[in-house]
Amino acid sequence: MKYSSQKIAYYFFSFSMLLLVLQITYGFIMAFAHMGYDGLHSIIPFNAAVTIHKNLLVVWILSGFMGAAYYIIPDEADNELWSVPLAKLQFWSFAIVGVVAVAGFHVGWWEGRKFLEIPRPLDFLVAGNVILFLFIILMTLIKGKQQTTTSWVLTMGLVFAALLYLPGMIYFDNLSVDSFFRWWVVHLWVEGVWELIMGGILAYLLIRLTGVDREVIEKWLYVVVGLTFLSGILGTGHHYYYTGGPDYWLMIGGIFSAMEPLAFLAMTVFAVQMYRKGNKKHPNKLALYWTLSTAIVSFLGAGLLGLAHTLPGVNLYTHGTLVTAMHGHLAFWGAYASLVFAIISYSMPLMSGRNIFDNKIGHLAFWCSNIGMVAMTAAFAAAGVAQVYLERIAGFEFMVVANELHAHFFVLILAATLFTTGITFFIVNFIKFGKPTDEALQTEEQFEALKTA
Amino acid sequence: MLSKKQAKIFFLGGTIVFMLIFIGMSVHSLTVGIPEQTNASEINDQVKLGKRLWDRNNCMGCHTIMGEGAYYAPELTRVYSRRGETYIQAVLTAPEGWGFRGRKMVKYDFTDEEVAGLIAFFKWMDKTDLNGFPAEPSLPVSSR
Numbered sequence: 376m377k378y379s380s381q382k383i384a385y386y387f388f389s390f391s392m393l394l395l396v397l398q399i400t401y402g403f404i405m406a407f408a409h410m411g412y413d414g415l416h417s418i419i420p421f422n423a424a425v426t427i428h429k430n431l432l433v434v435w436i437l438s439g440f441m442g443a444a445y446y447i448i449p450d451e452a453d454n455e456l457w458s459v460p461l462a463k464l465q466f467w468s469f470a471i472v473g474v475v476a477v478a479g480f481h482v483g484w485w486e487g488r489k490f491l492e493i494p495r496p497l498d499f500l501v502a503g504n505v506i507l508f509l510f511i512i513l514m515t516l517i518k519g520k521q522q523t524t525t526s527w528v529l530t531m532g533l534v535f536a537a538l539l540y541l542p543g544m545i546y547f548d549n550l551s552v553d554s555f556f557r558w559w560v561v562h563l564w565v566e567g568v569w570e571l572i573m574g575g576i577l578a579y580l581l582i583r584l585t586g587v588d589r590e591v592i593e594k595w596l597y598v599v600v601g602l603t604f605l606s607g608i609l610g611t612g613h614h615y616y617y618t619g620g621p622d623y624w625l626m627i628g629g630i631f632s633a634m635e636p637l638a639f640l641a642m643t644v645f646a647v648q649m650y651r652k653g654n655k656k657h658p659n660k661l662a663l664y665w666t667l668s669t670a671i672v673s674f675l676g677a678g679l680l681g682l683a684h685t686l687p688g689v690n691l692y693t694h695g696t697l698v699t700a701m702h703g704h705l706a707f708w709g710a711y712a713s714l715v716f717a718i719i720s721y722s723m724p725l726m727s728g729r730n731i732f733d734n735k736i737g738h739l740a741f742w743c744s745n746i747g748m749v750a751m752t753a754a755f756a757a758a759g760v761a762q763v764y765l766e767r768i769a770g771f772e773f774m775v776v777a778n779e780l781h782a783h784f785f786v787l788i789l790a791a792t793l794f795t796t797g798i799t800f801f802i803v804n805f806i807k808f809g810k811p812t813d814e815a816l817q818t819e820e821q822f823e824a825l826k827t828a
Numbered sequence: 829m830l831s832k833k834q835a836k837i838f839f840l841g842g843t844i845v846f847m848l849i850f851i852g853m854s855v856h857s858l859t860v861g862i863p864e865q866t867n868a869s870e871i872n873d874q875v876k877l878g879k880r881l882w883d884r885n886n887c888m889g890c891h892t893i894m895g896e897g898a899y900y901a902p903e904l905t906r907v908y909s910r911r912g913e914t915y916i917q918a919v920l921t922a923p924e925g926w927g928f929r930g931r932k933m934v935k936y937d938f939t940d941e942e943v944a945g946l947i948a949f950f951k952w953m954d955k956t957d958l959n960g961f962p963a964e965p966s967l968p969v970s971s972r
């Protein structure tokens with residue numbers, strides 16, 4: 376770690392890990408409910424569990440992004456963070472709003488709009504909080520000694536993510552219009568500006584881990600994010616096929632969303648090529664594993680499994696079935712959850728001075744969670760495809776079909792147990808690092824890998 | 829080979845062009861397409877009340893409508909023509925909460941007015957033109 380103020384990232388990473396554990400807990404509650412064991416129905420009905428599961432996901436990922444930015448931006452800008460007390464204030468207000476939102480979901484304080492259930496009064500606090508965050512990051516960047524492409528791409532991703540949240544705060548009487556703007560948040564986040572954040576963090580990690588020249592990495596970064604917007608913006612149309620919009624979206628959304636996997640493929644090729652060109656001298660193998668797996672699994676989950684149901688002819692039958700849940704899990708896991716794990720694995724040794732680079736628990740965490748999540752995806756896929764054939768093609772009633780799917784949810788629970796084991800190992804390692812300390816300042820200079828040719 | 833500057837132009841140029849096209853199409857959808865296909869002029873106070881209740885109770889947390897929501901309970905886009913008013917009313921007012929095939933729905937204490945609002949909302953939804961969604965089963969059981 377170069378600057379003492381980077382340590383603030385640790386708060387965000389810890390909060391992330393805490394929320395991840397909660398998210399998984401609610402995942403199990405839902406998987407059991409799908410299997411017919413809904414004993415918690417009167418206390419935590421399914422709609423509460425699903426809302427909490429999804430919002431915790433979004434909040435822990437965002438917390439991870441914020442931590443990443445607080446770690447990366449001072450390093451890239453070559454300057455202390457602009458204000459540590461304000462960053463601490465931002466953290467605590469963020470945590471409080473998050474906790475209040477989750478508590479509120481238990482008592483029905485929500486808005487029934489998938490992924491955007493946080494009630495409006497809290498939305499304003501979220502917005503205020505994010506403005507404070509962006510202000511701190513931008514001030515650090517502007518006052519820094521240098522302004523790299525990587526840091527700008529990351530920051531712009533964060534700025535646009537905040538801007539896109541705003542249309543989601545407006546209420547419409549027409550459900551179709553409501554849904555139209557909901558996708559400006561959900562789709563244009565995960566298939567747009569979050570990919571900028573992802574590209575920025577990956578570029579940073581690759582520069583640090585491989586020793587490849589910054590200019591080369593940043594050139595390809597532009598190509599990757601260029602492909603993202605080229606396909607992803609009009610690709611929004613794949614959510615407008617059957618939600619009340621005009622039928623030209625079938626054509627436009629179909630063509631452009633079918634090109635979205637190219638952006639993810641470019642991300643994979645980018646990371647793998649840079650690794651191959653690199654000097655392979657960095658001792659932090661775990662960070663490297665997570666960096667490469669992010670680039671690879673995101674292509675599988677978002678790219679390939681997205682493509683599987685994005686064409687209008689297929690989507691007509693799979694739209695709103697468990698096939699969507701199959702894709703949602705591997706996409707979020709591969710692209711964004713793994714990304715947060717990568718930056719944590721990279722930065723924690725440098726903040727704490729404990730060189731956990733290559734230990735057994737770390738590798739177990741990597742393999743159990745990844746194999747577990749792939750198996751979960753397979754369970755959702757089996758359930759989803761069965762649902763599509765029985766309900767959408769053969770015309771059986773929803774609940775008749777649902778009662779036939781219990782076995783798939785049993786498999787889901789087994790797979791989720793393996794996944795959770797992996798996450799537990801990851802968190803054990805995370806706890807082992809302990810708190811960040813100033814004694815870790817300047818320690819990374821020992822690494823050969825950072826001495827570029 | 830591509831230079832960093834060319835790559836930057838590719839990124840900025842592409843983003844601006846496609847953003848403008850997207851905004852143009854969105855304006856058309858919001859002002860012409862959606863109002864027409866969803867019969868926006870028929871959204872009266874009852875439908876609005878139904879929509880508010882749909883939102884406030886997070887029905888989407890179990891059901892899908894227009895294919896959006898969670899996958900725990902039935903698709904409701906065409907529930908009005910599939911089940912009819914009496915059935916929907918029975919579901920919404922079941923004293924112990926609806927739970928017909930083993931899976932429980934949350935118990936609600938809707939007033940008569942609110943039930944009417946939700947029914948009006950489903951009736952409105954029933955008539956929307958969703959470009960063919962939900963599709964008719966292509967191999968219905970009855971064809972066996």
Ligand code: HEM
Pocket residue numbers: 489490561565566613614632633635636673677678680681682683684685686690693694695696699702703704706707710711895896897
């Ligand atoms: C990392 C990137 C991605 C993430 C995190 C992600 C996640 C999700 C999630 C959570 C949903 C469900 C949303 C909802 O119903 O509210 C969804 C839907 C969908 N995604 Fe993705 N996705 C990603 C990339 C992609 C890509 C690249 C494609 C296309 C190639 C794609 C195609 C689709 C389609 C077609 C749907 C709609 C499914 C339906 O009709 O029910 N996704 N995605």
Ligand code: HEM
Pocket residue numbers: 398399402403405406409425428429432699700703704707708712787788791792794795897898899900
């Ligand atoms: C033990 C682990 C987990 C289990 C058992 C689990 C289970 C579930 C279940 C049953 C649903 C509800 C599907 C429905 O609407 O009926 C769901 C939704 C969802 N989960 Fe998980 N989950 C787990 C972990 C995760 C993780 C780690 C992520 C992200 C990386 C994630 C992302 C999502 C998303 C995005 C949805 C919404 C999908 C959609 O509506 O299309 N889950 N999960």
Ligand SMILES: [Fe+2]
Pocket residue numbers: 562566610611613614
């Ligand atoms: Fe999308």
